[in-house]
Amino acid sequence: MSFLVRKITEKDFDNGFFETLSNLTVVGDIYSNDELKRDVIGKVLGDQNYIIIVAEDLESKKIIGTATLLIEQKFIHNGGKVGHIEDVATRKGFEGRGVGRKIINELIKLAREQGCYKIILDCDAKVAKFYEKLGFAKKGIMMRMDLNAKFGAIYL
Ligand SMILES: CC(C)(COP(=O)(O)OP(=O)(O)OC[C@H]1O[C@@H](n2cnc3c(N)ncnc32)[C@H](O)[C@@H]1OP(=O)(O)O)[C@@H](O)C(=O)NCCC(=O)NCCS
Numbered sequence: 001m002s003f004l005v006r007k008i009t010e011k012d013f014d015n016g017f018f019e020t021l022s023n024l025t026v027v028g029d030i031y032s033n034d035e036l037k038r039d040v041i042g043k044v045l046g047d048q049n050y051i052i053i054v055a056e057d058l059e060s061k062k063i064i065g066t067a068t069l070l071i072e073q074k075f076i077h078n079g080g081k082v083g084h085i086e087d088v089a090t091r092k093g094f095e096g097r098g099v100g101r102k103i104i105n106e107l108i109k110l111a112r113e114q115g116c117y118k119i120i121l122d123c124d125a126k127v128a129k130f131y132e133k134l135g136f137a138k139k140g141i142m143m144r145m146d147l148n149a150k151f152g153a154i155y156l
Contacts, residue, residue, distance in 0.1 A: 001057065003064060005102045008052040013041055016062035016091065017054065024089040049073075053106050054147075055090075055099045064091040065099035069107045071114050083111035085121040104134050 008017070018027050030036045049072075055065030062085050067088040074080050085107055090099045111119050122133060122142045132138075 001059070001097055003099060005053060005055050005106050008028075008054045008066070010041065010044075010045065012054050012056075012063050013037070016064065017066060018029070020054075020063050020066050020091040021087060021089050023092045023095075024087060024143060040057050051107070051110055053103050053110075055103055059092070062091075064094045065089065065103050067100075067103045067107055067118075069084045069110055071111075071116065077117060080117045082117050083107070083114065083116040083119040085119055088121075088123075101134060104131075108133075 018031055021027050032038070044052070051069040051071070053067055053069070054063045056062070057064045065091060068086045070084040070086060072082045074082060085104070088100065088104065090097075108119065115127060119136075121131070121136070128138065
């Protein structure tokens with residue numbers, strides 16, 4: 001299988017991006033409403049601190065992997081920047097073929113280019129090994145407070 005890792009483009013949202021993300025969690029049904037979908041896409045693509053990388057399967061031309069890098073400007077550490085990795089997913093049926101590795105390595109490269117002094121992410125214990133293989137180490141603990149009762153049940 002050969003695939004290309006690149007920044008997301010608008011057409012990817014209609015070409016397997018949400019199916020890929022659904023291997024991570026519930027994507028939600030707002031994307032059946034074109035207006036709501038375009039609103040979210042516009043907000044994300046309009047924010048230069050929000051970098052989404054996708055993997056495109058060169059045979060089917062479908063999106064088979066994605067992850068997001070959020071760049072946070074800090075006051076501390078001499079006004080340094082922190083990279084946050086979010087929403088990492090390889091499409092169901094395409095796991096274990098190096099897609100996740102290539103996407104995360106691309107985000108690490110981009111975080112360096114952006115001048116980030118560290119990258120952080122939250123993950124389930126069952127995928128910690130994946131990140132350790134890519135050079136991440138366990139540090140601290142994650143804390144969480146659920147605020148939206150409507151969505152709490154599906155985001156557990
Ligand atoms: C976790 C996930 C992103 C990994 O992506 P992937 O494309 O399957 O990973 P890769 O094929 O690039 O794997 C890279 C290495 O990590 C290992 N690895 C992948 N997932 C692993 C896991 N869950 N546990 C242990 N090792 C894992 C692979 O075996 C491979 O090791 P190797 O190079 O020694 O052979 C993918 O399985 C996925 O989308 N899972 C569901 C969503 C999810 O949990 N996302 C993470 C949110 S924090």
